[in-house]
Structure formats: structure tokens, C-alpha cells
Amino acid sequence: MPAIVSLFVAVTLSLLVTRIASEALTLTGLSRQSARFQARSAFTGSGFTTQESERVVNHPVRRRIIMWLMFLGNAGIITVISSVVLTFVTTARSDQWFLRFMLLFLGLALLSLVIQHRGFNRYLNRLVRWALRNWTNLDVRDYANLLHLKGEYRVMELLVNPSDWLANKQLHQLRLKSEGVMVLGIEREDKTYVGAPNGSTYIRSFDLLILYGRKTALLELDSRRNDLTGEIAHEKAVRTQQHLMNEQAEQEVLSKDSLT
Structure with a gap:
């Protein structure tokens, strides 16, 4: 027994x-x-x-x-x-x-x-x-899975240099959402952190941005300079994102039609 x-x-x-x-x-x-x-x-x-x-x-x-x-x-x-x-x-x-x-x-x-x-x-x-x-302390999550980082979508850190297109502007001036890019947070040069920044948040030189978006868009944004070519690249990125959104809208309409 x-x-x-x-x-x-x-x-x-x-x-x-x-x-x-x-x-x-x-x-x-x-x-x-x-x-x-x-x-x-x-x-x-x-x-x-x-x-x-x-x-x-x-x-x-x-x-x-x-x-x-x-x-x-x-x-x-x-x-x-x-x-x-x-x-x-x-x-x-x-x-x-x-x-x-x-x-x-x-x-x-x-x-x-x-x-x-x-x-x-x-x-x-x-x-x-x-x-x-x-x-216990189990606050660390699998953000790659929770954010559905599939296909082209990534979370990437971007260091803002003084000559970058992003430098010394407010977020509402940059209109990054229209490019399909979201700013999740900002780490300042003095190591202070700005979580969930809004449109009035100021982007400074040597800020470290945590960005979410398509990999190609993030890489292009990282190489964009503060001159006329930067503005042209911004307008091109906006048009590309609008085209993608239109395609997604068409796919949703087709999927709804197939269900009915």
C-alpha cells in the first residue's frame, strides 16, 4: 500500500x-x-x-x-x-x-x-x-506574437540623427500614421521614456524611437534626410500606404460578398 x-x-x-x-x-x-x-x-x-x-x-x-x-x-x-x-x-x-x-x-x-x-x-x-x-513577476510578454508581427510588419528601434527628416519636429507635423507607421514610445538621450506619445510630442535629435510598421517603410524612414528628397519620400510613402489600404478594403468587400 x-x-x-x-x-x-x-x-x-x-x-x-x-x-x-x-x-x-x-x-x-x-x-x-x-x-x-x-x-x-x-x-x-x-x-x-x-x-x-x-x-x-x-x-x-x-x-x-x-x-x-x-x-x-x-x-x-x-x-x-x-x-x-x-x-x-x-x-x-x-x-x-x-x-x-x-x-x-x-x-x-x-x-x-x-x-x-x-x-x-x-x-x-x-x-x-x-x-x-x-x-511571481511574469509581466514579460511575447510582443511579437501579441502584435501579430507577420509578413512585413516589424517593431524597430530608430535613432534620430540631427540631419534626419524626423528631427526637431512634432509628431503631428510628421504624419507618420498616414505612412502606416506608429510610434510606440520614445527614449530620450537622458534615458527618460515617453510612452504612447501624442501629436504634440516633440522629436529631438538623438531620440530613440520604437516604431511599428512595414519593414520596407521603416527602413526607408531610417534613411530619410531633412531636405527636399525627404519630403518627396514622405509623399510617396503616403501614397503607397493609401494604395495598400484601398487593396485591403477591396479584399474585405470581396470576403463579405463571398460569405453572403
């Missing part, structure tokens, strides 16, 4: 550890299904090579969670399960095998039913999420 209890305790701890890790990974912006798969993969040492795995190892908080999962998985929980099973089989008399295997089967089946119960899962998820939010 002690061997069976030890086995159930080890299995329960394993499931609890992977559930906590799954919720922690979800808090960083990973989908719940991907988080659950990556947590179980890391804990068991399976090491599946997937696209989600690359997103995990390139993210500082996710990498830390996976590291702890690997440590706990290799430190003893899986080993304890194996050793308990071996002890359970080798020490039992042949006439007790059937009874013990039945107890083991029924216990694991009951544990599986509890874990798959929706009400229990909702309660456990809320409890784990509350604990992680109150006792």
Missing part, C-alpha cells in the same frame, strides 16, 4: 507542476494548447522541435520556466515514479499482483477523471493564475 500511495503522490505532483508551468507560459502570451504541450514536453524531456519551441527559447521568461521544468523532471519526480513501480512489482507476492494492479488502475482512472473535469480545471486554473500573479 505505501508504494501505491507514493506512486499517486508522484503522479499528482507531476501533473500539478506541469499545470502550474502551463498557466505561467499562458501568462506570457502563449496559447493554452501550445503552453500545455511545451510544459509536458520539457518536463518529460521529450524535446520536440517545433516552431513553438523556438518561440519559447527566444523568450526570457518562457526559457526560465522551461529550465525549471527540465530541472524538476530530471531531479527526481520521473525517477521516483519508475523506482516506485519497480519496487511495487518486485516486492509483491505473485498472489497480490492482481489486487495491487487493480488498485493502481482504479486510482489512476479516478485521478484522470478528476483532472479532466471542467469545473475542477476552471477552479485550478484560477487558483494557479492568482498565485502566479501575486507571488
